[in-house]
Amino acid sequence: MKERVYISPSKYVQGRNAVQKIGQHLEGIGKTAVVIADETVWDIAGNDVVSYLKEANIRTENVVFNGEASTAEMDRIAGIAKEAEASIVIGVGGGKTLDTAKAVSDEVQAFTVIVPTTASTDAPTSALSVVYSDEGVFESYRFYNKNPDLVLLDSKIIAEAPPRFLASGIADALATYVEVRSVVNNKGNTMAGGQTTLAAQAIAKKCEEVLFDYALLAYESNERKVVTPALEHVIEANTLLSGLGFESGGLGAAHAIHNGFTALEGEIHHLTHGEKVAFGTLVQLTMEEHSQEEIEKYMALYMSLDLPITLEDIKLKDVSREDILKVAETATAEGETIHQAFSVTAEEVADAIVATDQYAKSFKGMLGIEEE
Ligand SMILES: [Zn+2]
Structure with missing residues (x-):
């Protein structure tokens, strides 16, 4: 052990x-x-x-x-x-x-x-x-x-900071439970070097709970630049719970895919860390065989916080298959955290990126939101 x-x-x-x-x-x-x-x-x-x-x-x-x-x-x-x-x-x-x-x-x-x-x-x-x-x-x-x-x-x-930053932190923190869960299931290593403790698992779970309960309330407080209990909860979730959770709990595919996106040139560089992680989290969920209901729960929360869910949203509307493969290859490079979550090839990651984009477009379509 x-x-x-x-x-x-x-x-x-x-x-x-x-x-x-x-x-x-x-x-x-x-x-x-x-x-x-x-x-x-x-x-x-x-x-x-x-x-x-x-x-x-x-x-x-x-x-x-x-x-x-x-x-x-x-x-x-x-x-x-x-x-x-x-x-x-x-x-x-x-x-x-x-x-x-x-x-x-x-x-x-x-x-x-x-x-x-x-x-x-x-x-x-x-x-x-x-x-x-x-x-x-x-x-x-x-x-x-x-x-x-x-x-x-x-x-x-x-x-008093722009709400976009808080939303980005929420996206970064929403990745924590998803990634920790995958590292635990796969018996992978954490960023602290070792196996995930029960403490880190409990913290990651709490992080997720707080965000689904308070993220939107906190975001709205932030819009009006006021401090509320909801905002305090979410600041703690984004910073302490997510910080302890990812480090001692483990990073998985979402962050590896984020790292992959940094290898592309163009407008995507204007996105925040959390915005890229949001899409990466959806791709990880796609690769993990979750139900439609589970994936839509995340998409709905991201959308309520003006976070990206499609490739177009992350400024990659006309991205080529070649560039998607480049992202996937970077995400699956030796030593990347994706290998702590599950075994996967670059081609499988590339397909999951395309599928996530299509799910998200279809979800927006169901809500009556037209893509340009
Ligand atoms: Zn992060």
Whole structure:
């Protein structure tokens, strides 16, 4: 029997105005922090974080993230952190900024603080980063020997972010239970390296439950930029439940297919991680022989959240069979997580992509929604 492995961040704090207390959480930890945020996020939250740190007598080195979680960018910022002799690294922003902050912190062995300004992916809690090329093509997963020390989410900041980000996080989190279930059935390995614990399975199940109960309510709160219990539940599901669930529970086909889509050129690059994962999840469900009712349950929820369900929705209306095969081949490359879920060939994945698109079109047709 394989070992059961479960990992998690040391501390998770979520609530209205939670970021104002960042100084208290860092008391006695260190004197210098590198703060990483992209240009937009500096205005939204970065400058506030720096002023709260100042009140706590923590010096900061402020870095503008260039937008891509690439090796070059990780190395560049690690250089700045070394120069500053920082003992704290703080990432403020979305998935790619946070993944870069984790890499930088690992490089200089610092205390890692993750401050997500959206609930758009489940990246914040994990001890890994997804590394892309400078052009945004998936390259690899990079693993660290510890999870972030502190994950701090301010629900008010998240309520003020565009709802599309929350919907993307919901899609990323909806993949969690589907993927964990497949890894458990297949006795595959998790991202934490080992067999899925009962704890991770329970967390993944809870994640799914919360999303089917509250996703739309939370999305509507977010439309009006207000914090509600539904929004708090979904922020936790997208971030903590999905984060713990995918890492210690396992990734399967949905994320491998997402990675496959990053290999294509064109407008698909403007889609978020979660939007591509949404389609990948439907493809995984197609390959798993679920009933029409089960697949439609997901399609209906995605549609209510303005998430994509057809190839046209992910900007691949006229995609060639050749490109679909390219996606499928990337998704089934050696070492991809799809192999933890079930054994499948590239050709089978390609057929499932086409079938998913056709199911989704037919579902829209039943609802009276005409494709262009
Ligand atoms: Zn994801």
